[in-house]
Amino acid sequence: MKWIVLLGLLAFSECIVKIPLRRMKTMRNTVSGKNMLNSFLKEHTYSLSQISSPVSNLTIHPLRNIRDIFYVGNITIGTPPQEFQVIFDTGSSLLWVPSVSCKSSTCSTRRRFRHLLSSTFRSTNVNCRITYESGRIKGKVVHDTVRIGDLVSTDQLFGLSIEEYGFQGLPFDGILGLNYPNISCPGVIPVFDNLMKQGAVAEPVFAFYLNKSKQEGSVVMFGGVDQRYYEGELNWIPLIKLGSWTIHMDRISMRREVIACSDGCEAIVDTGTSAIRGPRRLINNIQKLIGAKRCGFKHYVSCSVVNTLPSIIFTISGINYPVPARAYILKDSLGYCHTAFKEKRVTTSTESWVLGDVFLRLYFSVFDRGNDRISLARPV
Numbered sequence: 059m060k061w062i063v064l065l066g067l068l069a070f071s072e073c074i075v076k077i078p079l080r081r082m083k084t085m086r087n088t089v090s091g092k093n094m095l096n097s098f099l100k101e102h103t104y105s106l107s108q109i110s111s112p113v114s115n116l117t118i119h120p121l122r123n124i125r126d127i128f129y130v131g132n133i134t135i136g137t138p139p140q141e142f143q144v145i146f147d148t149g150s151s152l153l154w155v156p157s158v159s160c161k162s163s164t165c166s167t168r169r170r171f172r173h174l175l176s177s178t179f180r181s182t183n184v185n186c187r188i189t190y191e192s193g194r195i196k197g198k199v200v201h202d203t204v205r206i207g208d209l210v211s212t213d214q215l216f217g218l219s220i221e222e223y224g225f226q227g228l229p230f231d232g233i234l235g236l237n238y239p240n241i242s243c244p245g246v247i248p249v250f251d252n253l254m255k256q257g258a259v260a261e262p263v264f265a266f267y268l269n270k271s272k273q274e275g276s277v278v279m280f281g282g283v284d285q286r287y288y289e290g291e292l293n294w295i296p297l298i299k300l301g302s303w304t305i306h307m308d309r310i311s312m313r314r315e316v317i318a319c320s321d322g323c324e325a326i327v328d329t330g331t332s333a334i335r336g337p338r339r340l341i342n343n344i345q346k347l348i349g350a351k352r353c354g355f356k357h358y359v360s361c362s363v364v365n366t367l368p369s370i371i372f373t374i375s376g377i378n379y380p381v382p383a384r385a386y387i388l389k390d391s392l393g394y395c396h397t398a399f400k401e402k403r404v405t406t407s408t409e410s411w412v413l414g415d416v417f418l419r420l421y422f423s424v425f426d427r428g429n430d431r432i433s434l435a436r437p438v
């Protein structure tokens with residue numbers, strides 16, 4: 059979870075009009091993104107033999123798309139169940155929701171867990187702090203029954219936030235981490251690990267289908283992969299760091315020129331991030347190539363350039379994953395267009411990128427705990 063916090067509506071209109079309408083050279087329509095992917099998919103096919111769950115054994119859980127920034131889904135905690143809206147986040151491992159005793163002002167606008175009303179609730183003495191790219195929480199580790207649709211995780215350890223920083227105005231109650239156990243509070247077994255341990259999922263796999271624009275239609279599925287959500291083959295990519303959804307990326311290119319990740323780099327596949335994030339210098343260079351001008355926290359372009367800008371191509375395990383301008387240019391609520399590229403706030407010694415929802419809307423993604431790999435495919 060390294061989401062972009064949108065605080066209020068800042069008046070950007072003033073600097074918008076100052077952005078010169080930069081004429082982009084019209085691109086020759088060489089290869090369309092879809093065809094390019096098609097031909098690469100034909101050359102690199104892998105069999106799906108290990109993931110063949112019948113659809114009847116899957117839990118397909120609806121997610122609601124909030125302005126193409128957040129994808130939230132409902133879970134319940136406790137007996138009788140109390141409902142919460144959470145982000146299903148492959149970038150973190152802990153499940154947490156606000157505690158009824160949370161004093162931070164941000165908690166007052168969200169649903170809070172009332173532990174006294176749950177007969178299956180158990181407390182612990184463990185306190186825990188979690189820091190995300192855009193906020194942090196301080197809370198207590200507790201146990202209770204957690205339900206995601208028909209999936210039940212009994213005696214699930216999770217966090218109840220007592221203090222929060224940086225969660226103003228966000229349209230969800232908490233976060234359900236789907237990363238490996240490493241990035242969690244001490245001793246806490248994450249929800250998906252518990253579901254695997256308790257035999258609740260047929261296969262140690264979950265997958266995301268994120269629809270663009272439409273509020274409904276997006277899903278996260280647990281226990282297998284529903285082939286109705288993608289076309290062609292799944293392209294498997296091994297993890298390079300056990301204990302995190304991190305893969306190797308070959309390069310990032312535009313107009314057949316490498317523009318980043320020139321010696322290879324790592325990429326974190328993160329459903330809890332909305333943008334594509336990378337090192338500051340490289341992100342700034344991409345903004346320049348797109349002709350975007352900074353204003354406040356974002357880089358803006360004239361909306362009309364969407365039709366002339368080329369795709370940016372992410373090459374992973376030898377396969378090209380084009381991200382067309384209509385995906386990396388987003389329109390805000392005031393009708394202004396900005397890019398979906400953001401610098402990473404946390405710097406690392408190796409070149410590291412975060413592929414967030416902007417990328418994952420274009421590619422159906424499978425997270426395979428059984429084989430420590432990720433797969434990408436063309437969505438339906």
Ligand SMILES: *[C@@H]1O[C@H](CO)[C@@H](O)[C@H](O)[C@H]1NC(C)=O
Pocket residue numbers: 120121122130131132141
């Ligand atoms: C979550 O539950 C609320 C009712 O509490 C419902 O209105 C909403 O549509 C649900 N969201 C999803 C994604 O199913």
Ligand SMILES: *[C@@H]1O[C@H](CO)[C@@H](O)[C@H](O)[C@H]1NC(C)=O
Pocket residue numbers: 112114115257259260261
């Ligand atoms: C679903 O998965 C469970 C657990 O692996 C298995 O026992 C059951 O037979 C499966 N059901 C179907 C319909 O395949």
Ligand SMILES: *[C@@H]1O[C@H](CO)[C@@H](O)[C@H](O)[C@H]1NC(C)=O
Pocket residue numbers: 269270271272274275276
């Ligand atoms: C996703 O959205 C498109 C339109 O934006 C729609 O045609 C398609 O059916 C949607 N997919 C699902 C599964 O709802």
Ligand SMILES: *[C@@H]1O[C@H](CO)[C@@H](O)[C@H](O)[C@H]1NC(C)=O
Pocket residue numbers: 238240299300301302
């Ligand atoms: C995460 O845990 C796995 C197995 O428990 C271990 O092999 C791996 O090194 C850990 N990764 C990190 C980044 O700590």
